[in-house]
Amino acid sequence: MAGSGERAMVRTEQAEFLGHIRSSIGSGRERTVAPIRFASSEASPRAEAAQGVGRLLDRFLVELSLAGGTGHRVQSPAHAQGALRDLVRASGARRAVMWRHPLLARLDLRAALADTGVACWEVPADVPEGERLTLMATADLGVTAVDYAVADTGSLVLCSRPGQERLVSLLPPIHVALLPPSVLVSGLEALPPLLRRDLEGPGGASNIVFITGPSRTADIELSLTQGVHGPKALHVIAWDEEPGGPEGRDHL
């Protein structure tokens, strides 16, 4: 059945396909009314932040741990280095790959990793694709920032952009994400307007991922096992407030 017969076949065109669907719907349906719009009723992330970043972060960290992730709450961004150093030492990681990202640069995380003797690199734009893949596939640790974090579900939202590869949070067995308080939102309902902006225009993110806990499966005898394709461990380093006021989203 997979022979050349199928190959020579004429394909259904869009007009024919959609015309058939339209006639299948039938004339009984009222189509003149305007489409129903379901607008988001949720408050903006900034308004949510006003109700207390601390409480949002509390909720986020509880949900994260329920999903199998590990939260590291530090006093200030200056302490993020120390937290990263500690968890790298505990994990025994030797090689790390990191997003090219203003927040990570500002926190000087490469220095923290250098202290622990971990080889750390960003994915260079000018090497061939195969090599870039290898760079990410051979790392023990992937370090990323976070675009948004959802307190209700303990989810991280990461947009991939040049220098911020989607595979850094997927191929290495450990994923470490840095979470500034300004990106916390209460529920998934707050995301659509933000995502719409991220998707718009020629520079729009072609890949956005919501990450809730490590990679998991229960496909053998319903036994929950972590790290089947993606990371075995997910660490989130978070802090309550920015020194010198809210950082906003200038890193975007």
Add this chain to the structure above:
Amino acid sequence: MKQGAPSLGFEQRASGALKNLPLRQALEAATERFIAQRASAFRDLPDAEALRKRARAIKEEVLTRLDDYLRQLADSVRKRGGVVHWAKDGTEARGIVLDLARARGVKSVVKSKSMVTEEIELNEALEGAGIRPVETDLGEWIIQLAGEKPSHIIAPAIHKSRHEVAELFSRKVGKSLAPDIELLTATAREQLRQEFLQAGMGISGVNFAVAETGTLVLVTNEGNGRMVTSVPPVHLAIMGIEKVIPTLEDLVVFLKILARSATGQKASSYVSLITGVGRDGDSDRPRELHLVILDNGRSRFLSGPFREALYCIRCGACLNVCPVYRQVGGHAYGATYPGPIGIIVTSMLQGPGGSKELAAASSLCGACQQACPLDIDIPHMLLELRREAVADRQASGGERAAFWLMAAILRYDGLYRLAGRVGRLLQRPFVRGTSIDRLPFRLSRWTAVRDFPPLAARTFRDRWRMLGRNGG
């Protein structure tokens, strides 16, 4: 468990399954677990019923203007550099995939779990063309190595024990592996990682497709959906026409109910939003994105009594609560989509009469509708399928005669009384105490499994009359 051969009917396959004790234990454990997890996930959701209503309203809106939303989706996908293909049936869909793969010299494809590719038997077509398909969902990979079909929509290998899996994997890697689940999972990771890096194409299904932005949404827990759509140079996604939703706001509604209904999670581990092929500066992106939009019988249901079947988001909740599925498992249905909704979907794909005997594989208890996050009236549709089967004269002559007689008895008073009297006479040799536990001929099939209540010595009418005389 062996795959039910297609020549067998549901009854034979089901009785085979009923004798398979390990299978029944695995089914019970799995479905109990899913039910409990789902219940606890919904307890935390204060507005669950409102969410259910809204999800229904969105689906109804989409189906009313399905051609418009599909056109909008196609335009949005193209605007972001994707290519859209239309397939009216499985033959066309397979042809599209094979042409694309051949033209690019693809030798192996990696797949993330997709019911729609099972539906069109894509793996068989790929193999026929000399292209090696590799399933990457752990459960699907197990099933593929075993040469079987999934037995549950979201947990395809629940019928396999760790020992069976160890045996399959040992054969695959050529060395003996202990039946240790951590070790087996690590083995799969290692093996499949190589497959991802070698594959010339990644093939995925689509959980939701957002018309306004052209975003294809994939929900997985293992991360294989992310691998399939990120590592190979070409990503091909296949979706049924009913997967389109209007906006990102609608997506949030469905994400909230899908994870809870399927696995009892507040959110699945990974939700990927794939919008076009991306920018040149992105270092890890497929260079091509193809979207195949498949009808394959679905449009037949757009009007008529089975319309609601197109609301289904394939969460599997109705399987877990179904008293029939829980006893016999997915293979007994002998179709791609098992369980209560599977019976309806099967009749959609195979055309009228395609699932006549399956329509009887239900107690009409209504548990499926109650569990369904879209509140799909599955029991009503099952009844409708049975009605169609009778109308099409698919019922046997004896069955039709029996119901004709029953209808006459219930319609005419004199006949009713006569039947009562005859019945009381005929049952005499069979009544033991207060029940009938053995009947002759074909009726023995009933009494073999349960007792039959005898007709009362005095009818209700008689007693009513007596009551009126004494009390009045």
